[in-house]
Structures are given as structure tokens and as C-alpha cells.
Amino acid sequence: MRALVLGAQAAIERAPLRLETRPVPEPAAGEVLVRVAACGVCRTDLHVVEGDLPLVRAPLVPGHQAVGRVERAGPGAARFAPGARVGIAWLRRTCGACAFCRSGRENLCARCEFTGWHADGGFADYAVVPEAFAYRIPDALGDAEAAPLLCAGIIGYRALKRSEVAPGGRLGLWGFGSSAHVTLQVARSRGCAVYVCTREASHRELARRLGATWVGDVREPVPEKLDGGIVFAPVGDLVPVALESLGRGATLALAGIYMTPVPALDYERHLFYERSVRSVTANTRADGEELLAEAARIPVRTETTTFPLEDANRALALLKAGGFAGSGVLLTGDAG
Ligand SMILES: [Zn+2]
Ligand SMILES: [Zn+2]
The missing domain is CATH 3.40.50.720 (NAD(P)-binding Rossmann-like Domain)
Structure with missing residues (x-):
């Protein structure tokens, strides 16, 4: 598969994301493999790429607003059938046991992990995600239109x-x-x-x-x-x-x-x-469920500027420069 990979942090004008061919990742226990259709670009991706936020693992595939279809499930994952349309967002894992996790404030869990920072994200043809942290995408929202909802x-x-x-x-x-x-x-x-x-x-x-x-x-x-x-x-x-x-x-x-x-x-x-x-520190899964339901009901219409996946550096450079209004979205060629 294609993936945009960050080896070392640098100004986005220097195009630090490299296009690589990698094996499709294997979903681990409790995870699903998602064939990505669209992935939004976010200012946080820019902070990770340029070094405003520390790089916690490298090489890294950024991207935390991915929409696609479940390709298959890892051991023990049964929440989504193959073909289900799901979203992969920033919050990826919490401990589930601390005082914050047990009081509806999992966004403050000290052991939170985030997509496209602690784990590879959606600037790729495929990505894996723990099924408990994936979102079902309402039918009212198209792939490119839904992607920016997942973080922004x-x-x-x-x-x-x-x-x-x-x-x-x-x-x-x-x-x-x-x-x-x-x-x-x-x-x-x-x-x-x-x-x-x-x-x-x-x-x-x-x-x-x-x-x-x-x-x-x-x-x-x-x-x-x-x-x-x-x-x-x-x-x-x-x-x-x-x-x-x-x-x-x-x-x-x-x-x-x-x-x-x-x-x-x-x-x-x-x-x-x-x-x-x-x-405001990240979000809980409840915030995500509520927003997606309300966005489908209103309906929210995201204003998107789309780019082919391989143009991730350009999309982020334009985001930095205020070069488009609304949301920038990378497309793999699979979006419906
Ligand atoms: Zn916790
Ligand atoms: Zn974000």
C-alpha cells in the first residue's frame, strides 16, 4: 500500500513526508483493518510534522481523520462487519481503569494514545484501529465530507x-x-x-x-x-x-x-x-458519537478542498499558509 511517512520533523515547506510502499498492516486483537477512502488534514498533523509537538515514534504515518470501510477484523473483534463504513479519529486508546476513564473523562487519561502520533494513522491506503475507538459513519455524510468531522x-x-x-x-x-x-x-x-x-x-x-x-x-x-x-x-x-x-x-x-x-x-x-x-484536551468517545449524530441531523456540510493522497505535504503547507477555507482532505481514490 501507499503511505506518507515522517522520518524526521522539519518545516512542511521541505516536504518531510515521504511516499513509501509498505505492507498492509495486520489488525491485532480487538482491532479492525480499514481501507481508507479519505483522511482530513489537521493543524495537529502540522504540529507533529514540524516539531511543535514531540515525535513519540518514528517513522510515523500521520493522519487522524480517516474514513473508510472495514476490510477485516483482528482476533476477537466483532463490532463491525466487513464493508462497514467507519471513522478513525485522534483518540485511539485509554487505560479504561483510572479515575478519569471511570468518570466520563477518558480524554484526561494519563495513558491515552492518539492516532497519527503514538500509532500510524490515515495518510495511507490502509490503517488499523482498535474497534472500540472507531466510529460508525452516518449514511447522510459522504466520505470526504465526514473525514474532517473526526477531529476538527x-x-x-x-x-x-x-x-x-x-x-x-x-x-x-x-x-x-x-x-x-x-x-x-x-x-x-x-x-x-x-x-x-x-x-x-x-x-x-x-x-x-x-x-x-x-x-x-x-x-x-x-x-x-x-x-x-x-x-x-x-x-x-x-x-x-x-x-x-x-x-x-x-x-x-x-x-x-x-x-x-x-x-x-x-x-x-x-x-x-x-x-x-x-x-480543551482531546475528546471522549461520547463527544464523537454526539457530534456525528448531530452533524448528520443538521446536516453539517463541510467545505472541503481535496488532494490526492500523495500530495499530503502540499495540503499541509496550504493549511499552514491559510491557503484554503474549510477543511483539507486527502483522497486515496476510493472515496464514494
Ligand atoms: Zn485511564
Ligand atoms: Zn486533529
Whole structure:
């Protein structure tokens, strides 16, 4: 099979992912082998490839938003029949026994493993996944359309939860990439007014088209006090900017796995009146199930720019440069 392999971390402009031919992986006990049709590209892939996050194993096949069909099951795996359409996401394994795992907070398990970081991911024709961490993909969603939901969608969904904006409330989004454009659609379907601050003109255009109430540049003051917000951009400087836009009692959720340093906050300007800041760390499987069901019901329409699998370096370089609006998706040639 074809796989895009990272041997050593480097700037994406240097094309660190190499196209290799590898044997199709064998599903271990409890795992399924998936023939990948589509795999989204995510900013986290970029952080892994470029070295913002440490490389925990090499060589590595990145990619953690893969949709495809189950080819066969490993020993003891019986959840999916061959041919079932499934998704492989970021959260790949938890210990199942710690206090976090037993209290609905498996995303905080200290022994979490992640696809495309601790194990090979979806930038390949085939990938394996523990069946307990695979998702059934609703029929309403096409392969390329569903792929970005598996990280961008789920993380945005959890960030929306963490922002505690109620249906009908005013939500602010800083940064408007793959995750935010899904979150906007979920929030709109709940009657929220969404205020979007983003640098790229093409991203502002997409936000308007998807029904944002107000769209501005990244440091532009939002015209109203907001009930909550989410910072998607990995830019710590935006934290005080966003906090100043929040009303009393509002919460700011930081959705990234990586962020540049957050500058000093001023108590009166940024935090007083019970504003709060909280991070978002991966997701639980329940978040994923909920998002996929809600996305199929709305239905969420992901805006995708597709690339052939072998163009993974180019897709990630364009993601870094803000070169497309919505979600970038690699296709193996198998997508339906
Ligand atoms: Zn655990
Ligand atoms: Zn991701």
C-alpha cells in the first residue's frame, strides 16, 4: 500500500513526508483493518510534522481523520462487519481503569494514545484501529465530507460544550479553519448568533456564507458582549483580545493542542466579573458519537478542498499558509 511517512520533523515547506510502499498492516486483537477512502488534514498533523509537538515514534504515518470501510477484523473483534463504513479519529486508546476513564473523562487519561502520533494513522491506503475507538459513519455524510468531522468537528463540538454558550446565545470564534466552520454550523442550528474574527479574507467570506452574524479581522473589537467564545487559532496573543469581548460570567474555551505563550492578563480588563478561561484536551468517545449524530441531523456540510493522497505535504503547507477555507482532505481514490 501507499503511505506518507515522517522520518524526521522539519518545516512542511521541505516536504518531510515521504511516499513509501509498505505492507498492509495486520489488525491485532480487538482491532479492525480499514481501507481508507479519505483522511482530513489537521493543524495537529502540522504540529507533529514540524516539531511543535514531540515525535513519540518514528517513522510515523500521520493522519487522524480517516474514513473508510472495514476490510477485516483482528482476533476477537466483532463490532463491525466487513464493508462497514467507519471513522478513525485522534483518540485511539485509554487505560479504561483510572479515575478519569471511570468518570466520563477518558480524554484526561494519563495513558491515552492518539492516532497519527503514538500509532500510524490515515495518510495511507490502509490503517488499523482498535474497534472500540472507531466510529460508525452516518449514511447522510459522504466520505470526504465526514473525514474532517473526526477531529476538527469533534474538538469544535467539545470546545462549544466547554464554552457553555446556551442555545440562542452569542458565541465568538477566533480563527476560522476546519474546526470553526463546523462549530459555526452546529451553533447556528441551535439558534446561536456567531461572531467570527479571522485573518484570512477567504475564511471571512466562508463565515459570512455559513451565516455568521458578524465577521471581522482577528483583532477587531466585536460589536457586542458575548456569552462565550472559542479560540481556535494557536495564538496566545488572542486570549486577552477574546476575553475583552466576553460579557459577565462568560467562558472562553481554548481549542488547540498547542498555543504560543499567553501574555499577562489584567484582572479587571480580562477576568473580573467571573469570566473564565479553560482549555480543551482531546475528546471522549461520547463527544464523537454526539457530534456525528448531530452533524448528520443538521446536516453539517463541510467545505472541503481535496488532494490526492500523495500530495499530503502540499495540503499541509496550504493549511499552514491559510491557503484554503474549510477543511483539507486527502483522497486515496476510493472515496464514494
Ligand atoms: Zn485511564
Ligand atoms: Zn486533529
